[in-house]
Amino acid sequence: MKLASLKSGRDGELLVVSRDLSRAVSAREVTPTLQSALDDWATMEPRLQALYSALNEGKRDDAFAFDPHACAAPLPRAYHWVDGSAYVTHVELVRKARGAELPESFWHDPLVYMGASDAFIGAHDDIEVQSEDWGIDFEAEVVIVTDDVPAGVSPEQARQHIRLLGLVNDVSLRNLIPAELGKQFGFYQSKPWTSFTPVLATPDELGDAWDGAKLHLPLRATLNGELIGAPNAGVDMTFDFPTLIAHCAKSRSLMSGTVIGSGTVSNVGSKDGSCCLAEVRCLETIRDGSPSTPFMSFGDRIEIDMLDASGETIFGKIDQVVVQYTPPRD
Template identity: 60%
Template sequence: MKLASLKNHTRDGQLVVVSRDLRHAASAAHIAPTLQHAIDHWADVLPALQALYAQLNEGKAPGTIAFDAAAAASPLPRAYQWLDGSAYLSHVELVRKARGAAMPQEFLKDPLMYQGSSDYFTGPLDPVLVASEDWGVDLEAEIAVITDDVPMLCTPEEAARHVKLVMILNDTSLRHIIPAELNKGFGFLNGKGVTAFSPVAVTPDELGDAWDGRKLNLPLTVHVNNAKLGSPSAGTDMYFDFPALISHAAKTRPLGAGTVIGSGTVSNHDRSAGFCCISEARAMETVELGEPKTPFFAFGDRVRVEMFDAAGRSIFGAIDQQVLQYAR
């Protein structure tokens, strides 16, 4: 099943069911007005949503409309909680290597994770607004899951059952702001810009064999200004899988329904597939050439993030954004 939130006069959008081919949509407002409402009452609304999805794919859903990703907000336009991990240690290792630092062994024991801003996610085709190119504007292409209520001390085995929806995302990172923030020892704040999720969120069963209950085994493709930056495999080299990330987040507290958990930048030890962020390309250039060559985003640049199934069909729709200067 594929779900989206169309922009309307409210902050949380209108829930719609989207056809498997991403061409059509049908309002689900009579079942659940918003995606957050659906997650809050998942067991109760799931049968009706699945029935509507089946009708839509058969061309029999009432009030069917063309699905326009430009009219979509992120599936959860705002969330009660956004926790972003760094599950691909190949990314951490390369970025640290470029600045002459080894990866600490404790990074192998527990996931890196921070709590990000979740009061405002942008739509998948909305611009990335930043005030200055000097901030070092970068993307981070990731996988994310949405959970229902997760109890404290949830084990990884238990955590797998709490994954209700899967998305892809672009997490804007401001690389020239981040170092000073991290040096304070208190985590990210201004170093992270807006975050955009895919036009649709999908249930794990929709992913077929590509979802093994723990991770998504497909490439994630990134283009910058129509040039391919990379398509590393999201299922390869994910050192901490999603149940591990969820369990880690729930170690000392429960997680509320609608919690969004990100994988961090998808990255492979085999660099031949390219990269899901500019900083990793720059780190590789620094290691091999002595200095980075790939520039961060300039105003007017575009980024596109998308995932395709084995038949080449877009699963989540595309995140397609232009970097623009913010003016008050």
């Protein structure tokens, strides 16, 4: 099943979208928003699945052409957004570029932080930033969405709480990060709004590519028409999603609609390219002594996508342009 949210108010209007992303139907007859569906998933999921089946079989006269440009993030705001750094090879590379050792604990204890979830943005919404000097970077990641997760779950138990998957562009303002982390209390200003693919999908839509813990497909990041990287999200993922869920739920329960990100997807040696410019610049620093690739500028276009075995998009494409934001003057 594939779900999206039409832009409407703060929480959107839930849509059920056809498997090929060509058609959609409002889910209002079942439930108005994705959050309300997640809050009672045991009841809502079979009813939404029935709607999805009817849509794919051409049995819904009220179906309309699906327009991802008209969509908000599938979950326009969430109670809980946790971003991890599950690809430790990425962290190791970043530290190597600045001559820092990677603590041994990083390979055994997941890194996560709680991000801003009061508003997520849609796949085609602009990336608004006040200054290019802030070091604008994209970060292509895989995310999962959970139902209610009790505290103290094991990784094996956590598998049954993964309800939806998708992709995000977790934008980072790289030049603001050092000062924030220097206070030993960041991130905050360095993390503007996160954008999502047009749809989130239930795990069954992914077939053999989803093993219950990792998504084994390349994640493609294209900047201004140039493929920056397509590393496989199922390779070199040190901490899989059930492990991340269990880590986050160690001391308290997670509420329905919790979104957990993988962190920047990265493969050892970056042989298939990178999913952020920071990694590209680190590789240049290690090789040449200094980076040569700039961070993003106003007018740059970033596309993030994942294709199935037949070459068709699974979640729809994140396709954004960086624009200058002008703050209010009065």
